[in-house]
Every structure is written in structure tokens, then in C-alpha cells.
Amino acid sequence: MKLFPRAPRTGALALALGALLGSAQAAEVDIAYDAFTLPNGLRVIVHTDRKAPIVAVNVWYHVGAKNEYAGKTGFAHLFEHLMFQGSENYRGEFFEPFELVGATNQNGTTNADRTNYFQNVPTTAVDLALWMESDRMGHFVGAIDQALLDEQRGVVQNEKRQGENQPYGRVWETLARARYPAGHPYSWTTIGSMADLDAASLDDVRNWFHTWYGPNNAVLVLAGDIDTDTARAKVERYFGDIPAGPSMAQPPVDVARRDASTRETMTDRVAQPRIYRVWNTAQYGEPDVARLQLFARVLGGGAASRLDRRLVHELKLADGVSASASAGELAGTFMVYADVKQGVEPERVEAVIEEELQRLLADGPTEDELAQARTVYEAAFVRGVERIGGFGGKADRLAECAVFTGDPGCFRAVQATIRSATAEEVRATARAWLDGGDHTLVVVPGERPPAPVDGSTADDPAMPRGPDGVPPPDPRYRTIATDVDRSKGPPVTDAFPDLRFPELERATLSNGIPVILARRHDVPVVQVSAEFAGGYAADAGRKLGTASFTMAMMDEGAGELGALDFAARAESLGASIGSGAALDGANVYLSALKERLDESMALFADVVRRPRFDDSEIERVRATWIAGIAQEKTRPNSVAMRLLPPLLYGDGHPYAIPFTGSGHEDSIRALERDDLVAFHRDTVRPDNATLIVVGDTTREEILPLLEKHFADWRAEGDGHVRVDVPQVGAPPAPRVFLVDQPGAIQATILVGQLVPSTMDPQALDFDIANGVLGGQFSSRLNMNLREDKNWAYGAYSFASGARGQRPWIAFAPVQIDRTADAIAELRREIAAYASGEAPAGTAEIERVKAANVRGMPGSYETASSVLSAIGGIVRFERPDDYVTTLKTRTESLPEEAVHAAARRLTPDALTWVIVGDLDEIEAPVRELGLGEVSVLDADGRRIR
Structure with a gap:
């Protein structure tokens, strides 16, 4: 269950290990933790972080789609949904008591290897969260009846339809079947078979629960405003009396290495061809995974990578390309995919991918490329440890390591591998895994075939067979008595912590630009946003899409650096720089490591003040932009959002535009460099700017830097004029x-x-x-x-x-x-x-x-959420309080x-x-x- 539908998680390792330290200097940034195990086998991990009065409560069950068997595919994911339907002592939607206490980042997910449930709660509501999680762990089966089973079965089936209805929506199921032999635990998707879901009975559900959801098959992480002694007392009280279940063996590691290269083509209602090329690689916890991630970064993991340079910038055969390495518990994945430009034969793109891959396999990365890849991981890790919960937060990382390796700190070994990996080791690892055995899937525009009818897997001889009934509980574990009277229902939270929002410090640069500073010293990162009035609505009187296109072009080369050199320089600093537009405003933003703030600020200032708008880059981005509009028209949600606003506001209104901000093909084709220069001159100017700074800095540190890079900036031409947004009456009828x-x-x-x-x-x-x-x-x-x-x-x-x-x-x-x-x-x-x-x-x-x-x-x-709130204060002229x-x-x-x-x-x-x-x-x-x-x-x- 996901509260708001999102893209599938294609491997949690990409979150937890794909963002790790790349330099010894960043070794001070860590995730410290304590761990203990209850007598019933529940493993508990505690991380203390006092920056906010909240605690992340994250439960991982070591059961996922790979643990399913004949006739029972989709059960792990179905259970994720069912366990949000209350419990024996709380009959009702699981979310409701959490909404009453102000939980954030609450969700649940399932993948091939695990099921997790998580929420961030105010410190005073930890008892509520632990009561609710323990009640569904120990007192769930009696709450499920046929009506609830039928309800959530229907929801899951609609989730499956929703995924399949998207462009490229059938790719993952196709790749799973192609990459793994029949019956391999990764050969079916997490969503499962419609027929298997339809066949699920109450007895099946109860047996599945008793088999897999005992405390001895779970890890509980508490991260945030809590200490180990407090956590131990509370966890023992709420979870200690839950009996252990059976200790189930996990399927053996089976990478399913392939000897032959294979390929297939499928048609879909897509705007352009897409190439997927995948290899089966090392499983979670193997050092090779980290080395493959470094290799992927050099090959196609960034804007300055080899594939981007060749396919996107030089040859202009692709609108986008990416390479990545991730890993599951049984096997990993190395993937390259490319969006082929309309009118280009996919074979030409495939040939270049092969050429660049073979060159990198033969020669390995350069020392500069390897150092740049390490820095990117360092910066991502430093930014990532700011969040205690949610997808990929610190609680997630600790739980993942504990579940898959038994060591909550397994990420430290990956840090060591990232730091020590030599160019020759990276090359040798890639050669060991990527020398053949790949599968290529090419998706081309055409009619979408009818959705396949999912037959039951019950009679499939290749599928693993399940146990007869429920295995007996593991006798090694025991319960401890508690004083919790569950008949009284969940604890009532009657006190709540106050908000800790940083004080806004205001200043003005010598050229008149207002500055707003909010100090956050949690991680050594500084974020800066240059905010400007005038976004999509400023297209009024211009070619539709001018605002978005201009802002998107600003980081495609700036100052003395062209697009590729600019991207490489930013990555080498661990800086994230971008620009964009919204309905009423635009901004240029920077996220910089504190230790490299001055150099990063110089790049940021160049983007704001001196974007190059090179003709060759305009043409490259224009072609990709137009392809993106075509993609929007194939996605049901985005096509609706393109059409509804113009219908609501009426012709000629500045808001009567696609709310994607992308404009129309004809208007984007008509854009000239002078249009971009004019928008920049009229909108991105010091008399229309506010600089917002949030992060690990002080007024005394940041103001001299801002003066250095912005004080001599002067406005050109007449002052910025706000767009007049007229009122619109309601239509006379639906x-x-x-x-x-x-x-x-x-x-x-x-x-x-x-x-x-x-x-x-x-x-x-x-x-x-x-x-x-x-x-x-x-x-x-x-x-x-x-x-x-x-x-x-x-x-x-x-x-x-x-x-x-x-x-x-x-x-x-x-x-x-x-x-x-x-x-x-x-x-x-x-x-x-x-x-x-x-x-x-x-x-x-x-x-x-x-x-x-x-x-x-x-x-x-997080600092980014504070930055966003201050941006709203600026854009909507709100008071500082x-x-x-x-x-x-x-x-x-x-x-x-x-x-x-x-x-x-x-x-x-x-x-x-x-x-x-x-x-x-x-x-x-x-x-x-x-x-x-x-x-x-x-x-x-x-x-x-």
C-alpha cells in the first residue's frame, strides 16, 4: 500500500548503498545506533537524533514476493494492504489514529525481499505507534473477515491495473520473466497474478500471517528523539508478550547468471522507443555491488557520464540515458536504459551503448572519473542522513542492513569499498559481471496488446511449493509478561511538542537583494534558492513554454563552462544545482557541501547571472523537450493536467496553460535564443530576486559569500512587471x-x-x-x-x-x-x-x-522543507511568522x-x-x- 501511488522501488539497495561516502573527509557523518533483541526474537535498533521532536517507527518483516509459492503470488503485497485494516483491538482504518496525532511520512511498501511499515510521529505519540504496530503484529488475524479481504483484493487489483495502464507499464513483468528461469523467486512481480489474488481464501490469509509475521521475523527501528533506555522499556512493554512464529528459511542466493545474450521487442502506446539492457549481478552485501555502482556512475549515472556525452550531447541520438546498479537479497541488477529520439533507429543507440560499454570494460574509469563518482556518493550520503524516516531515511537504512545481513551497520563496509576501490578493481568487477548474459528489451510505439490474462500459478510445475499448513513456532523464543490492557484500545496522546521552526534572519546585500537565512546545523550542507516572481504565467505575451524552457536551460552551461563541463564541475564539488519554474514564480537552487560552499556558490552565481544559452544546447534540449511533451500526452494523468487548466481559465488567461509548464510543440519549436535572453533579462534580475539560505551556516559566514558573488549584479532595462491575473467567472453549467x-x-x-x-x-x-x-x-x-x-x-x-x-x-x-x-x-x-x-x-x-x-x-x-516554506512566504507575501x-x-x-x-x-x-x-x-x-x-x-x- 502506498498512500499516494509512486514508481516501484526497483531495489532498496539503490537507496541505501547507492548514496554512500566517497571520501575519508566525510567519515564523520555516520548513523550511530544501539541494538538489542527481545526474548521473542524481535530485533530492535535505536538511533538518537534530537533535531526535531519526532520519532521514526519503522517495522521490516523479512517476507516479500520471493517467499511466495504456487498459487499464492501477490500474497506479500496483499498482506501489506490488509494490515492497514485495523487489528483485533483496533477495528478501523489504521491511518485514522495517526492522522489525529499528526504522523508524517506514513506508508507501507512491499518488494521481492521484504515488507515494511513506517511513520514519523511526535515524540509524545511513540506509545500510540508502538501499540498499533504491536497490535497488528500480535493480534491481527481475528480482525480480517471476508468483506475486508474482498475489499483489499479489489484495491490491489486496481493498483495492478493502474501500473499496467501507464506507458512502459508492462516492462517490469516482461523483464522479470526474461531474466530469471521459471520458478526463480524473482521471476514474478510483487503485484502477483490476478487469478492467484482472486483465489485467496481466509484460511490462506491466516496461514500466511502465522507463517511470516512473527516478531522473530521482524526488525523494529526507532530513530529520532528517543534514547535506548526509553526505547527498550517501551518496546518490551508493547511487543514482549507476542509469541514467536516459525523460523522460516529464506530462498538460497541465486543470481541466475546468464550465458547468452537475448533480446525481445514489444509495442506499447508510447511516444518514443525505449531500450532496456539488463544483467543479473551480485546480491546484496557483496562488495561487487558498490564497485558496479561506481562503474554505472561513470558509464551513465550523471549528466557528464560517458553515455550522456556520446548519445545525448555529441550524437544527439537519445533524449535521455541512464545506467544503474542495485541489488536484492538473492541477486542484483545492472541496467542501462535510453529514450531514443523520434526518427532514430534503436539499433544506432544500441550500437553506441555497446561501444561505450566495451571501451569502459577494456580501459576502466580514469582517476578523475572515479574521484568524481566517489564525491557524488559522498554528497548523497551526507544529504540522506538528514532524514530519520520515510523512503530511504536513516531508519530504512538500518533496517535494511539488519534484515539482509544481520548487521545494522553494514553500510559502513560499503563506505570502505567505495573509498578503497581502484580503477582496476572497478574495471575487473564490471568485466566479471557484464561480459555477456544480458537481456535487451526494446519498447517501440504501436498498439498496446490486450492485457494478458493472469492464470493461476497453482498448477505451474516450475513454481516452488509451499508448506503444508503452518510450521510450528520456533521453541528457542519465549515471551515476557506485560501490563498492557489491550481491551482499552490504543493509548491516547494528550500532549504534543511545539514546532521548532528556525528563526528567519533578514539582511540586504549592498545592491538591494533581500536575503533570508534560517540556520540548520544538522548536516554539513547549505541550501540556497534565488527566488524570482514570474513563472508559467509570465508566458502571457510570449511563446507558450518560454518560462519553463528558459529556466531549464540556465544550468545547461554557465559562465566559462559549457553544459558538459559545468555538470562535471558541479559533480566534482558534490554540488546539486538546478533551476525551474512554477505557476507564479521561478528559482535557481543550490545544495552544497559546507566545506566546498565558496566554489559551489561561484557555479550557482554563474547559473543565475551568466547562463550561456548556447545555440547547440538549445537545439538539443528543444528536441528532448518536444519529446517530453509527446510523452506527457501518453500518460493519462499528465494529459488530463495539460487539458483541464485551459478549460477552467479560458482563452487568453495567463493560467490557461498546461500545468506541466511544458507548453506546446509548435511554441517550443518557435523559441529562439533571443526569447530566452529576453525572459532572463526581464525576470532573473536583482530587483526581482530574493535569496533564501537554509543550512549549516551563519549570518557572519554567508553574507560575505553572497556579497562576493552577487553584489556587483545590476538590473538591465525597465523593472520587472508582475503579471496581471484577472478573475474568471464560473461556467453556466457543468x-x-x-x-x-x-x-x-x-x-x-x-x-x-x-x-x-x-x-x-x-x-x-x-x-x-x-x-x-x-x-x-x-x-x-x-x-x-x-x-x-x-x-x-x-x-x-x-x-x-x-x-x-x-x-x-x-x-x-x-x-x-x-x-x-x-x-x-x-x-x-x-x-x-x-x-x-x-x-x-x-x-x-x-x-x-x-x-x-x-x-x-x-x-x-529537513532543510529542504524549511526552504520550501520560506519560498511560500516570499511568493505569497506572507509574514515571517x-x-x-x-x-x-x-x-x-x-x-x-x-x-x-x-x-x-x-x-x-x-x-x-x-x-x-x-x-x-x-x-x-x-x-x-x-x-x-x-x-x-x-x-x-x-x-x-
């Missing part, structure tokens, strides 16, 4: 726009209208009202379409930030045969809520308020204000955009009688 996506197995439904600006005095009121309707997991739309009807993997609503009227949008990707039913439910929910027929209840309002207020300490854990006073303003908001905000929704003037197979959905949608129905193409042109 409108429905359909977009055909032949062969789609889901329909993507978006419905929206305009609501007042982010700067409106009642904006907070509306945000709370939206939280009740669709802003949280337990909100009405998601509970209806996901948890009750099982027609969607998720259904939510949101209002984007905007200086003018905001777009409010509800969305739901639903199974194709329930499109009209889902639309009817969305319309009913919105109408009943807005009219007051089903107004927000007190409990609903308080739940949303509580989640927002109590989640604030966790929401500002906006964040620190938000708690009081939210808590004091009366219910009537929320009801009044809900009435701003106008069910009789909604605009609907629905993307799906019109052969399946058009007639049923028309029969709903929502309003006038039009059919558009992916560019928004009316077909009928």
Missing part, C-alpha cells in the same frame, strides 16, 4: 470533456473548478474543508472509491497554490468498467458536501486540523468557516476531463446527463 485512450484498462477522472487565491484571507478555511472531502487518506472520496467500492487505488482532491484563483481538482483513476459509476459517486459526494446536505462533521474537521497542526514538527524536519502562527490560526478556525468554505464548491459548474477508452466509457458517461459532452484530442482540439 461541462464534460472526453479524451480517447484506446485499450486503456482504467479511466482517469479529473473534475475541477476555480476557488479563491492562496493569498485570500479564507484560504486556510478552504484547505481544511478540502481535507475533509479529499485531502487525506481517510477523507470521503478515498474512503468511498477505494475502501468502500474498491474501484480505485486512490481518490483525492487538492487546490494548487496560486497568486490568482486556484484550481481545485479532484481525481480518481478507476477501473474502466466502473467509470460512469465512479463519476456519479464523485458528483454525489461533492454536491452533498457543498450544499450542506452532508456537511463536514465536527470529528472530521478536528481530524484534519489535528493532522495539520500536530504534523508540523515532522513536516519541517506565518509558519509559527499557523497552529493557532488552524486551531481557532470555527466550524462555520469550514462549512462556508465548502460552499465555494459549485457542483452545477464543474468541469470534467475523463481519459480512457471511449469504446468502453463514452456511452455510459453520456447517459449520466452531467452536462454537455465533448470529445477532445490530446492537444485539446475538439473532435466532436
